[in-house]
Amino acid sequence: MRMLLRGAAALATLVTVGSLTSGAAAHPRPGQSEGTARVAPAAQIPEGVTAGVAVFDRATGAFTEQVNESARFRSASVVKLLLTLDFLWNRGPGYSVPAADRARLEPMLRSSDDDAADHYWSAYGGSAIIDRMTARLGLRDTAPPPAGYEGFWGYTALSARDTVTIYRYVLEKAPAPVRDFVMDNLRRSTRCSSTDHFDQHFGIAGSFDRPWAVKQGWSGRYGEQDCGRQGAAPAGNGTVSGPAPRAAADVDLTRPALHTTGTVGADDRAVVAVLTLHPVGTPYGKAYTDIGRLTRSLNVPGATRPAGSWFGTWGESVNVRTGPATGDDRITRLPAGAEVLVGCQVRGQEVSVPPYTNDWWAYLPQYGGYMSNIYVSSPDNRLPDVPECAAARP
Structure with a gap:
């Protein structure tokens, strides 16, 4: 097994399905900043699914959905956003991505290529990348992989609200060449992943008409997939061969994860982050369906829902x-x-x-x-x- 794992695990400050909608307030608490006022969530969490959800309306500067938004999940391939931003950090206004790096970064963002993620993780410091980006972006819940799994980039901890922060940085603060490079590739997300041939157009990509831009993530024993090709493909991104890995003190390394993140609507109006864990043994098609139903239930400003x-x-x-x-x-x-x-x-x-x-x-x-x-x-x-x-x- 390669030291650099393809995908991820979850740090558990997770809430059970029955309590996911509790604690929502209609008005901001004293000292809350703009955009943090709570409204009753519309999110419909399928039975057995643990979810962290955040939807931010960039037109109004307010969240329209916040459910378990600070809970830490394994990032799976969503961490590839941070790998990309770390590589492009402070490159200068006239910087042009070298051909060799473009050949890695584009499939990593569009098709979730894991070999590219392995390269950047090993070449630029592994967990130090997460430390740097956490400080640079002011992320509150993000953390490097737990002890014993330092080489596994997908075990980076991430929350729904931190995912929104990452996208808002790209859209609102990153230099224009960085913003355009990242978002253009996410808008060109391929239906099939390049490494393990999973159908990655679930969640946002399956729930709304374009324009949208997505970075998806999945991890777990979903079985073999063969999206868009003849023959069987390897098991899902993040699958570990052999027995399930031992669980660290506060990390769930066993439940399959499926995440959909990105932007929806004209001018990237809504930033959407839906992070989910599913019962062990859940087939990929069931998880695919559940995250689709959850995503379609959300209040996403600017979204156009397809007819049918x-x-x-x-x-x-x-x-x-x-x-x-x-x-x-x-x-x-x-x-x-x-x-x-x-x-x-x-x-x-x-x-x-x-x-x-x-x-x-x-x-x-x-x-x-x-x-x-x-x-x-x-x-x-x-x-x-x-x-x-x-x-x-x-």
Whole structure:
């Protein structure tokens, strides 16, 4: 196993699901700064999920969601934001990212490349990077990986409110070339991660129409994924081979994590951070669905929610294709059991999975492709309350 772990663990000042909405106040406490007044959260936390949530409206300077926002979670790949900012710190107004570093940083931000993170962690001081960035940005809950795991960049502790602080620095204080480099790459987030081929367009990317920019994170034994390619891929980002790692005094290193962070809306109006932990053994498609439902429940100013109806799916690695036929090119494969948005449906090639057959296909606007209705969790071949597509989609 490589010393530099691909992803992360969680420091636990975590609150159980039943108490996540407690303590919300309608007015700021004495001494609270601008933007910290609390309103009752809209967040709907799925059963069994532990979550830290913060949504900040840059137009009003106020949070619209704060749930367990100071709780420390393992950062997983969200820490790659700090690795990037540390490398670009004090480079000067005329600085141009060298070609070799651009070739690492771009896939690290867009496709969550872990080899690039390994490089920057080892080359620039490991935990010292976290110490530097915590001081520079005034982060309150962020901390280096715990004792015994210093080489594991993904075990960096991070909270939802600190994640908002990181994005606000990039958008409001960073030199323009740094801001543009980081945000341009996050806007180009790829559907499939480059290292372990996970479908990383969950949460923000699956809940809202563009414009958005995202940096996602995942860690745990989710099983094999094969987003967008033939054959199986390695287990998820942050998976440790062999027995589960021992738990440090205040660190949960066992529950699978899934995080969605970024900005939503014109001019990056809303900064969104949703950090989650799921019960051990949770399939990736279930975690993918749960974080999607949670994200869609949030009050996100400036967000445009896509039209369509949400449906559950069944089956392993269901293909999404460019047209309603099994011979059409494959765009990607769905995580097993993932919930999908259906925009319309059309008759196409008949698909048979004995004892069932179905010639209806669902158009998934957020994938830009079709999947057979036979894999949609619905009793009828034709999905209820879903219109027929006016014409074949490109």
